[in-house]
Amino acid sequence: MSTTEPLRPPVHVPVLLERVTELLAPACAADGAVLVDATLGLAGHTLAMLDAHPGLRVIGLDRDPDARAEAARRIEAAGHGDRVTLVAAVFDELPEVLDSLGIAEVQGVLFDLGVSSLQLDRPDRGFSYSADAPLDMRMDPGGPRTAADVVNTYSPKDLARVLRVYGEERFASRIAAAIDRERARAPFTTTARLAELVRDAIPAATRRTGGHPAKRTFQALRIEVNDELGVLERALPAAIEALAVGGRVVVITFHSLEDRIVKQTLAAGATDRTPPDMPVPMPELGPVLRLLTRGGEAASDAEVGLNPRSASARVRAAERIRRAA
Numbered sequence: 001m002s003t004t005e006p007l008r009p010p011v012h013v014p015v016l017l018e019r020v021t022e023l024l025a026p027a028c029a030a031d032g033a034v035l036v037d038a039t040l041g042l043a044g045h046t047l048a049m050l051d052a053h054p055g056l057r058v059i060g061l062d063r064d065p066d067a068r069a070e071a072a073r074r075i076e077a078a079g080h081g082d083r084v085t086l087v088a089a090v091f092d093e094l095p096e097v098l099d100s101l102g103i104a105e106v107q108g109v110l111f112d113l114g115v116s117s118l119q120l121d122r123p124d125r126g127f128s129y130s131a132d133a134p135l136d137m138r139m140d141p142g143g144p145r146t147a148a149d150v151v152n153t154y155s156p157k158d159l160a161r162v163l164r165v166y167g168e169e170r171f172a173s174r175i176a177a178a179i180d181r182e183r184a185r186a187p188f189t190t191t192a193r194l195a196e197l198v199r200d201a202i203p204a205a206t207r208r209t210g211g212h213p214a215k216r217t218f219q220a221l222r223i224e225v226n227d228e229l230g231v232l233e234r235a236l237p238a239a240i241e242a243l244a245v246g247g248r249v250v251v252i253t254f255h256s257l258e259d260r261i262v263k264q265t266l267a268a269g270a271t272d273r274t275p276p277d278m279p280v281p282m283p284e285l286g287p288v289l290r291l292l293t294r295g296g297e298a299a300s301d302a303e304v305g306l307n308p309r310s311a312s313a314r315v316r317a318a319e320r321i322r323r324a325a
Contacts, residue, residue, distance in 0.1 A: 013307040014044030016299055016315050020110065020250055021048050023292055023317045027107045027248040031055030035108040036098075036242070038091035038235065043071035045110055050080040059106075061089045061097060063140035090140070092234040098242055107247045109239040113232065114254040128218075132192035137218075137225045147221045151194060152187045156180045166229070166257065167220030175201045175217060191218075219255065229257060236265045240289065243320040248292065250317040259296050259314050266291060266318045288324050292317040 014020075028035050028049060033056050037046045040060035049056060062068050068086050075084050087097050091111065098106070135148040154162065156176045163172035178201040179188070188194050195214040202213045223229060239249050249266075253259040269289035274282045296314030304311045 013309075014048070015112065015307065015310045015313045016252055016297075016303070017045060017048055019297065019315055020045055020252070021052060023250050023315070024049060024108045024110065024248055025052065027246060027319070028053050028056050030107070033057070033107040034059065034103060035110065036061065036094065036106050036239070037110050037112075038094060038239065039110070039112045040071050040086070041067055041112060043074050045112060046071070046084065047074065047078055047080070050075075050078070050083060056083065058084045059097065059101065059103075060084055060086045061091050061094070062086075063088065063090045063143075065141065090231055092231045092238065094235060094238050094242060105244040105247070106242050107244055109243065109247075109249045111232075111235070111239070111249075111251040113228070113252060113258050128191065132190050135188055135191055135194060137222045139226045143226070145225055147225050148188055150221055150224055151179060152183050162224045163217055163220045165220075166223040167216035167218075168256070169216040169220065171202050171206070177201075223257075229261065232258060232261050233265075236262065240265075240269055240318075240320065241324075245320055245322060247320045248317060249320075250315060252313055252315050253296065254312050254314075259316070262316050263296070266316055270318060286322070288320060288322055289318040290321045292319055 024035065027033065031054075033053065035046075035049055035056060035058050037043070037049075037058055037060045040046060040062040043060065046058050046060055050058060060068075060071060062071065065088070068088065072081075072086055075081055085101065089097050094109075098104075135146065135151065137147040138145070150162065151159070156173075156179075159176035159179060160172040163169040163175055169175065175198055178197055179194075182188070182197055194217070195212075198214040198217045199207060199212075207213050236249075236251070243249060251262045251266075253262055266289060270287045270291050272287055273285040293316050296316050299307075299310035299313050
């Protein structure tokens with residue numbers, strides 16, 4: 001008998017589940033409503049919405065074939081297979097996906113950004129600094145660029161930029177210089193070697209606080225490998241454009257760079273653009289969105305206690321109040 005146990009699907013705890021379903025409910029309750037789960041993952045939010053709204057249809061996007069397969073299994077097991085369309089796509093491909101399905105507008109769009117539970121819980125995907133694995137980090141395993149490619153081929157200047165901008169790492173230049181010296185000896189291929197180098201490159205006094213020293217470096221590399229911020233900057237305006245009047249967009253972020261993009265995009269849509277010298281507001285320049293959250297709402301202490309991954313989560317939401325002129 002084999003001593004190796006088969007890989008079990010991770011226990012999935014959707015972040016901010018109650019608040020997300022509350023925010024989406026008014027737009028998704030009617031029969032025939034369409035919700036786009038732009039980051040399907042393991043379908044936790046989708047399943048809750050399908051359970052709550054019997055007339056809802058969901059279009060689930062995910063670039064990760066492992067996530068799509070596990071989501072499909074869970075959706076079928078819950079008896080909702082006929083109400084869900086799964087699409088292999090990055091979420092900035094939303095307009096093309098809707099066009100291919102013949103859908104002109106939708107009632108809801110949900111983004112749950114960052115790395116999924118499945119990706120974190122599979123050490124072989126290379127997202128985690130806590131287990132040794134190939135230095136990969138691609139959300140789409142068929143993607144063109146791995147974290148090893150970035151670490152081994154970027155110039156020290158470009159590496160430092162990635163770590164400083166995407167990881168908000170104040171020792172970016174020191175880490176980049178250490179990587180440059182070490183890769184001349186042998187290319188980086190594993191997460192453990194990189195995590196150890198980052199730890200050694202950061203001053204000892206700094207290492208004593210703030211969690212694992214490699215956390216920010218791994219975040220930065222993951223964002224670069226998957227073009228996460230570029231995809232978000234393209235996808236969020238497209239999602240807003242796809243909303244019907246009364247439709248809602250809900251976005252969960254996990255770090256300040258994502259949250260800043262979401263905050264600015266939603267605020268712009270909720271702003272009256274009538275020139276200040278005009279005597280009355282111009283309807284065609286009025287806001288197209290109404291903000292539904294006061295800033296980025298955080299998970300409760302109780303939720304963080306049950307699901308530590310929710311500690312850094314923030315949710316923002318808006319409702320479409322008119323079509324653009």
